Amino acid sequence: MKLLLHEIQRNPLLWLLVFVPIALATEKLNHEAHTLHFILSVLAILPLAVLLSHATESVAAKTGDSVGGLLNATLGNLTELVIAIAALQAGQYMLVKASIAGAIVTNSLFMLGASFLLGGLRYHVQEFNRVAARFQAGLLFLATIGLLIPSA
Template sequence: MKNKFFFGFIAITTIASAIAHYWIPSIGVKFAMTSLAIIALAALLGKATETVAHYAGDRIGGFLNATFGNAAELIIAIFLIKRGMFDIVKASITGSIIGNLLLVLGLSLLAGGLKYKQQTFNPLLARQNASMMLLGVIALFVPAAFSNGLEVKQIHTFSLIVSASLILAYLLWLVFSMITHKEELENTDDEEDCEQPPSWSMRTAIIIMIVATTLVAVESEWLVQSVEKVAHKLGWSDLFIGAFVIAIVGNAAEHSAAIFMALKNKIGTSVEIAVGSSLQIALFVGPLIVFISYLFGTPMDIVFTTHELVAIGVGTFIAVSISSDGQTNWFEGILLLVVYMILGAGFYFV
């Protein structure tokens, strides 16, 4: 009965958002209905993630959630690239990285910490994640520092080399963490004893994740269209739109799934979703977008602005500092959220 009501609500919100998008002229109504549909689909994706984690392990579940969640981010970026809106693409990459590290992880630590005094996860995994995030920061800082005085063609070649290196590093990281050192990096989450077995099979859950992600991507594109119009009416800059508004929308799936897992005392899965998603954006999705831009005949470089680099550097520093010991509490979540608010204010006034 609960599943029927759940799927019925998702169907109603999705259909309502489609009606609003195509036949209702009010931007406010379009924005509200599409947002509601994304929230419902994100909840579905979170439930599917929990089911996959039950069968395949928390790391695989978190990885799949981050991957399907970032698929929407990639699709949105492709739409923006087709329009030549590279500044917003870079801002959305920045916003996605800091959004996962500060907002998603912060809300997860806060929610889980309010229910459980202290939550723990594999400290070795935390240190490996920290090293990978620092690699991402270095790879973004170096092109910005060395691009002065270079010709446009040289900058694009430099960007391709950096992007290819990051993609290779990420793929090797998957081999290291999922195959050769899988046992050492397994999470140590304490599941609730009263937890009931999932009502879906693993195959059903994966199919649901694929369908939900596809719908989230469609809804996200609709929401981007309405958000851009609303934002420009309010006088928001492209940097703020990309780094915060679009990034929050693109990460809707991760938001709900990570918080839901933290409340189930599976903070390791929450960290895998939040930090793993940031890693995937910085080391794979962002570099992949550089290569995809060549398909449209308008190459995008990997040179980010000073504001974006500072935001990524600050976000990585505080997240690494808090999570490196493998222990979390609600106050650490507050610290991450405070930094996110400070950066949000900075982007708003730029």
């Protein structure tokens, strides 16, 4: 408990943890307040994602790069996975497709662009591995084809 209080003092975003039980109670008490429940759930999931990221980094620091990378890749998208499973259970297949497409675009294109932008602010000349870039482009192409074929 003392560690959690220390983390809350270090990261003010964790004060939003108070919305976790509120969101759960709102869902049980008032089934018709969908907008309120959505807003409270978004506020509740933010600090949980921060805690998950911190826990993953802590485990990765003690276990090494390979296990840490595997944990980071697996648990880094846990929030998206939980939302996708809930959407599948509700029959929202288009939402799941949009979520997967958004995750692919965010993780591959947006992060790459942000890395180049921030790197360019500090280093005027940047180098990148052409083989790795070709590999990433191929993975993006395969993921796009994998999403488009089932929906055709």
